Amino acid sequence: NAGVTQTPKFRILKIGQSMTLQCTQDMNHNYMYWYRQDPGMGLKLIYYSVGAGITDKGEVPNGYNVSRSTTEDFPLRLELAAPSQTSVYFCASRKAKETQYFGPGTRLLVL
Amino acid sequence: ELKVEQNPLFLSMQEGKNYTIYCNYSTTSDRLYWYRQDPGKSLESLFVLLSNGAVKQEGRLMASLDTKARLSTLHITAAVHDxxxxxxxxxxxxGGSNYKLTFGKGTLLTVNP
Incomplete structure (x- = not known):
């Protein structure tokens, strides 16, 4: 099993550009999550999904969108990138009441 | 709203010493998770504590859970740089849905020779 994979690993965006961060898991987990982690800080939940076709906002959803058309994939869309979105983005997945498995992260720099 | 507080947030230890990290949470929950994050890396799961009185150990780390006190501890024995x-x-x-995990802010542990 590859676990949770994320692409790209690193990206530089210009202000106002858009991009999609990809996340795929091969563990047949129902629950998937997107977090951002700013330098020296903890995790902030952006969006989460409890199954295909079902998504909900976390604590910092503004400026982001998600979709969940399959169990495996949970892409995160950034529209009109801003410097405040410079961060490391982690995708995670889990089965109900079990531990979360995290992807390797995507480092995003918005200039 | 569930709140999770860790302390200390920063911990500098000497090799060979023992110390404990505390995790308090504000509402009833029947399971607690510990993760480790190395600098520049992702998070990896260390322990899942499922019930009151649960204790798990791996190497120099031991985690315990007291659901009545809403407290978990991560004890470090004879710390090493790694x-x-x-x-x-x-x-x-x-509330039982258990859809989301609420994370503490993290404890940055530095073990000095």
């Missing part, structure tokens, strides 16, 4: 990392505790949603 344990330097940030440690997060996380608690499932109260």
């Amino acid at each position: 344990l330097s990392a940030t440690y997060f505790c996380a608690v499932g949603d109260s």
